Amino acid sequence: MVAMAYPKTWMGSEEADNDMALVERALDQDLAAFEALVARYQNRIIAYAARMLNDHDEAEDVAQEVFIKAYRSLESFRAESSFSTWLYRIATNLCIDRARKRKRSPQQAYSLDEPFDKEEERGGRDVPDLTQEPSRGVEREELRQQVRLTVAEMPDKLRAVLVMCDIQGMAYEQIAQTLGCPIGTVKSRLFHARADLARRLRLRP
Numbered sequence: 001m002v003a004m005a006y007p008k009t010w011m012g013s014e015e016a017d018n019d020m021a022l023v024e025r026a027l028d029q030d031l032a033a034f035e036a037l038v039a040r041y042q043n044r045i046i047a048y049a050a051r052m053l054n055d056h057d058e059a060e061d062v063a064q065e066v067f068i069k070a071y072r073s074l075e076s077f078r079a080e081s082s083f084s085t086w087l088y089r090i091a092t093n094l095c096i097d098r099a100r101k102r103k104r105s106p107q108q109a110y111s112l113d114e115p116f117d118k119e120e121e122r123g124g125r126d127v128p129d130l131t132q133e134p135s136r137g138v139e140r141e142e143l144r145q146q147v148r149l150t151v152a153e154m155p156d157k158l159r160a161v162l163v164m165c166d167i168q169g170m171a172y173e174q175i176a177q178t179l180g181c182p183i184g185t186v187k188s189r190l191f192h193a194r195a196d197l198a199r200r201l202r203l204r205p
Contacts (some may be wrong), residue, residue: 158193
């Protein structure tokens, strides 16, 4: 098999090379190689889908669908973007499709301060000591709840950019590749997303 050039902008070269090696092995019918890719990205995709859909159980279903679709479409992966970006693109499309189809209101919200990868501690924020400042802790939790609900109400395109950038910590370039739009569009959507979030929060009772 001819080795494919692999973009290394969003991750270390060693991890990128390892991803590409696993992809090539999976293309040669090595199921263990694809399972290794699933193990590496499963928690991140679940966390992303949970924030997009505001439903952790549904997010797990979406993640399973993402990897099934990725496995079935692996031959179409041409390494024009990183493997992780390709996965996020699939996840984004599936989340948007589900959000448009379901007609029920969001049921359970999930913390925007939870690390996007539960196996790692990066991305979290300090939780106040409620035993020392109970009133402040309650107020902060109420604000978080309002933010969660408000994000869930935002338009799909704005919510996707906000989650990817401000919660997942993705770079503009990676978001642009994931969504298939110019960096300028990403920046514009992010500006409007933040403004929309602030506006909606002001209007909440």
